[in-house]
Amino acid sequence: MRAGHAIAVFVVVVTLAALLWPSRGTLSPRPTVRIAVWGMPFEDRLFRDRYAKRYQELRLELFIDYERYHDELLMKYNAWHTRGRGAEVMRLRVTDYHGMVGRGMLEPLSKWINDPEIGLSKAQKEAIPPQLLAALTIDAEVYALPQDNAQFGMFINREIFRGHNAEHPKDAIEIPGPDHDWTWSDLRAAAKKLTRRDASGRVTQRGLDFTVWSWPFINFFKQAGGELWSPDALTCTIDSDAGVEALAFMRALQRDDKSFDPNLAGYLSATGPDVLFAAGQTAIFFDGSWRIPNIEKVNPGLDFSVVHLPRGRVPAVVSGCVCWGISSKAANKREAWRMLSWLTDEPQAAEYWDTLRVAPPANLAVINSPAFRSARGIEKVFGPSDAVPTNVPDRYEVLPMSEAMFADRAQWLLYANTPHALTGRPPGFVPVNLYETEMEEEVTRMLNEYLREGSTLSEREALTRVTRNIHRLIDRDRKAKGLPPARRSEP
Template sequence: MIRLITLGALLLLILRMSYVTLRPPVEARTTGPVTIEMSVWGMPWENDLYTKLYIPEFERQNPDIRVRFHHFEDYGNRVLLSHAGGIAPDVIRENIDFSIGWTKRGLNLPLNRYINGSDGIDRKDFIPILWKGLEYGGDTYGVPQDINLLGLFYNKELFDKAGMAYPDASWTWKDLQSAAKKLTQGQTVGLDMGWGGGTFRPFVYQAGGRFWNEDGVTTAIDSPEVAEALRYYKSLMRGDVALTRSNSLRGGLGPDKFFQTGRVAMFVDGSWLVPSIKKAAPDLRFGLAPLPRGAQASTISSSCHWSVSSQTRHPEAAWKLAKFLGNTEALKEYWQMLWVAPPARWSALRSEEFKNVKGAPGKIPGIDSQAEFAEKCGWIPQVLENGWTSIEFCNPYTNRLMLHLNEAVDKVLLENADPATVLKAAKVKVDKQIAEDIASEKAANRGGA
């Protein structure tokens, strides 16, 4: 134990030393610009968007502020280590899948006083559900940047050969099953989809279910709607659907790789894959549609946003940068270059620039025509304008939920267990662990008081 503590202390000391040249202490001053830092993840060539476009323009508009840029690999661990060492970047790009846990641990600065202040932003210009994912304890902890969606990819050539109409928003669960059966020919599988609680989540919403009760600390997965969703998910395990538990069982290849080679007619995955599929298979004729509906239309989303570190010594300057990175023009430019996730603002989503995807020369292809935009991206505004997506599953205790939900899904798919029975058992486990977590947190708070 002593050795582990010593190694941990040494790691933090090394990390602090490595930042000496990167982040000297910022002292209170009356003249000269202040320096703040920001961090991102992603492909290294994406850095140009920040270093050559965003930061120079921000510094031009704010001559009293300088921005030091960091691109981190192993992003989550690097940010957490920097917080542990007291040297966190001032503005941090985060994703709601993990940021709510960081907020709960006190890593992010509450922003309501800035968002709602004289130098604030118009909340109404953002897709409403995104604010829900940033709220905790009555405050808001980020500025939305984008939103991604799960959709139905389809191979137009295979549909044409089968004499079938392309998927659209009118498709139902029954249509999906029927099409998968008709499109399964020879070595081609009608529908491919990853296995587990992750891909199961949109079916819960389509069945009219939800993951959390209103209290946010007990799960609602024992409802009849969730059981119905799991029964339908189980029904997809047949010869015309490849519901694969692990990509390692197929040589490390996911559904998108088989889709690119014409071995899969349809698959379910995220909007972020569209540019990479076009690049990898430039001759592939494909489109996307909203996920088929059950009792209602729905998919699931995630989102990236800009948070301000609770350790920042320049909160006003950090807020200005977070606000700038979430402005309409910045979001348009982000989408036009990368087009992996739609912009978080209605003003960007409804703009003409949204339809003019340029890509990044040599890195990401653009969109060549309005017809191509309609087939690959036209479904996105349709889903968002109609409110057909949810991030309700995001919660400080989502990790507890997903652990036992995955177990329940496995039991139904592998052991033919009754969905209602295993979901009720999973609820008991989830609620018990969350109650224990809350009790431990309260005890720790009392001990630290």
């Protein structure tokens, strides 16, 4: 077969794979509720075994059709929607949420939430973190309910801290605990003291490290008092004093203190910030809650803890979430809602933490209960002839967390959901907007130039470039929809 024909056949096969509608449910005489998720094979232990199969046992009159996909799930959602079909229960990323709502792909949930017969109870409504509900509200309507709330945190190598304190008892640094009140100044001072170099000036121990992408900037920006978007969500407002302050702080860490040496290869590098921290070469590391189980597996002996982020002018913690929604084209919306509301209820939210432990469940009742203080993880499945590893990490897909580990691994996650004394509001926030993904991609590109060694790009020039590019994209999109350019005041 010629190369051109082979490529054409491949394209057709891939396209059909995206468009084809799973047919197992059509073989059942019972009403079908299809649940679509993405994830690793071991995540079937939660989504299939604890969710789909258990709900099937509760609702024998239904056929629960469970489907797990990979990262192509959004493409399938779009293809199914184009064909007038959709899954009853859809797992989706908050970064895709506004776009899916804009394309009419998601069922409005207010009528179901407030249904007198099958709606959410008062306790269920109060269990949803208010900042997450606000992030999902579009024109007074909600189109999905949050499942989890992944958060950005500060990872601490306690061995490095203790080593410094032993060498410099008169200049000791207190190891921050779950209730610390570090500010930017505390972070700078500690990171500078904990950075070490050899005789040639090469960094041998990093005081502070994080992957160069949008979240660190967004967090510093919000902590400087900034707002990402205008009230009408059509003007990106990072080109502001808060934006300048956030970038200047990052450059001060890099050039003045020399405690932050950006690795612009990011997570794709074998020597990226996450790899170096897991190897014990970094004192302070910023990353997401999802990184904790990974580090435990990679280096079980690493003495580390995780705490909430230091605050700037205001306390703020950037976070994300995964949601459950219903396709606007779903055949059985009432049954879809009944399963969705069951998935977000307290027992199932607790199961999410008990197995995956990558993010706290989006349920205040759970995170403030004993169920959040430990987790069983996911054990690997071994066959009769398999040699079962003797060391614990190799016997688990996700390691368990004992109650004794709670203060070091999970207590910090309460901070983002607890009203802060300075503001009266929870510090956690989810950056969302119809154009949020594009804006964050622009920010990441900008940071890679701004933090490049020797870069002369100024803070204002960097921020202006981001806003101009994203505004052009917004106005092109509006033009394609037959709308005029957004009205905004900018050079």
